[in-house]
Amino acid sequence: MHPVVLSGVAKHYRMGQVDVPALADIGLEIRANRFTVLAGPSGSGKTTLLNLIGGLDRPSAGQVCIDGADLSTLADDALSDFRARRVGFVFQNFNLLPVLSALENVEYSLILARRPQAERRARARELLAAVGLDDKMHHRPNQLSGGQRQRVAVARALAMRPALVLADEPTANLDSHTGAAIIALMRQMQREHRISFVFSSHDPQVLAAADDAVHLRDGAITHVERRTEDAA
Numbered sequence: 001m002h003p004v005v006l007s008g009v010a011k012h013y014r015m016g017q018v019d020v021p022a023l024a025d026i027g028l029e030i031r032a033n034r035f036t037v038l039a040g041p042s043g044s045g046k047t048t049l050l051n052l053i054g055g056l057d058r059p060s061a062g063q064v065c066i067d068g069a070d071l072s073t074l075a076d077d078a079l080s081d082f083r084a085r086r087v088g089f090v091f092q093n094f095n096l097l098p099v100l101s102a103l104e105n106v107e108y109s110l111i112l113a114r115r116p117q118a119e120r121r122a123r124a125r126e127l128l129a130a131v132g133l134d135d136k137m138h139h140r141p142n143q144l145s146g147g148q149r150q151r152v153a154v155a156r157a158l159a160m161r162p163a164l165v166l167a168d169e170p171t172a173n174l175d176s177h178t179g180a181a182i183i184a185l186m187r188q189m190q191r192e193h194r195i196s197f198v199f200s201s202h203d204p205q206v207l208a209a210a211d212d213a214v215h216l217r218d219g220a221i222t223h224v225e226r227r228t229e230d231a232a
């Protein structure tokens, strides 16, 4: 099963009297357990598409189905609940809560989901160890480097065992060496946790690491490259 299927998706933004078309007639199947990159020049619609896939915004037309659920049929509460349980997010500016430690940042979504304390603490520790931060669990974000902050964000995105992790330009604020390490980490996490990762990126290193690349231009898909076979 494809975890994400988009059909006939369009998005227009309204700016006063002006209608700004951002995406038109998008049909796309994102494969399960793959690393997919949305690539294209600035303004081509990458972030808009990622926001629709993650249920952060709604399409002007068409359907977005994740894990068999048609997001357009969900009311706002159900949509945010779905997002919290099934989708992990990684942002270019990390978006960690500054007053919380690395451990608490990873644990936070599990607290909101009312998981028992022992379980959520164990899960957060396990994930921080997996991203190489065993010795930094009690550091706050301003006591961590950019690369370490993004490692915390990756651990946080995985905490709820999502079906899908979305990352908007995750290496944009990192130097190329640190960016390469984060890509390798995300690749490893994607394989170990057997989930689908979808990125938007300009970064050739991210594009080179992808199984599938979706090329966008002027709000439309120009072509999709599938670089690995479907599993037998």
Ligand SMILES: Nc1ncnc2c1ncn2[C@@H]1O[C@H](COP(=O)(O)OP(=O)(O)OP(=O)(O)O)[C@@H](O)[C@H]1O
Pocket: 013, 014, 015, 020, 021, 022, 040, 041, 042, 043, 044, 045, 046, 047, 048, 049, 200
């Ligand atoms: N909130 C908004 N209101 C109005 N227009 C918007 C809004 N967000 C995006 N747009 C427009 O939609 C189009 C697609 O923007 P989008 O941010 O999705 O592109 P992008 O490929 O992610 O660009 P970048 O690589 O620069 O982040 C652009 O023309 C942009 O100006």
